[in-house]
Amino acid sequence: MDLTLNISKAAIEELKRIATETEQEPKVRVYMQGGGCSGFTVKMDFTHYVPDEEFDTVVELDGVEFIVDAKSALLINGANLDFGGDLLDRGFKWEFPSSTGGCGCGVSFSF
Numbered sequence: 657m658d659l660t661l662n663i664s665k666a667a668i669e670e671l672k673r674i675a676t677e678t679e680q681e682p683k684v685r686v687y688m689q690g691g692g693c694s695g696f697t698v699k700m701d702f703t704h705y706v707p708d709e710e711f712d713t714v715v716e717l718d719g720v721e722f723i724v725d726a727k728s729a730l731l732i733n734g735a736n737l738d739f740g741g742d743l744l745d746r747g748f749k750w751e752f753p754s755s756t757g758g759c760g761c762g763v764s765f766s767f
Contacts, residue, residue, distance in 0.1 A: 667739040
């Protein structure tokens with residue numbers, strides 16, 4: 657599957673910083689999990705997982721590898737990831753143009 661992820665420079669730099677600080681590879685598994693107020697929650701974890709060529713899509717952006725399973729890729733395709741905010745809400749922020757709604761705190765989405 658052709659997968660499009662729009663990751664901001666700020667998000668890439670923060671992922672690289674965390675990977676270096678925690679001595680991890682800059683390799684991130686991204687997946688959707690059922691739950692939250694609106695139906696789906698996006699999860700990200702640093703991983704040593706070797707992608708399955710049949711079921712995973714790998715997107716490499718500026719030295720960071722994103723691994724997405726086939727089911728999650730259907731929902732994540734076209735998503736935007738940014739990093740920023742102020743002291744109280746600093747963190748990674750996902751935006752899904754294909755979502756039909758989301759919760760007020762921006763953590764879960766419906767499709």
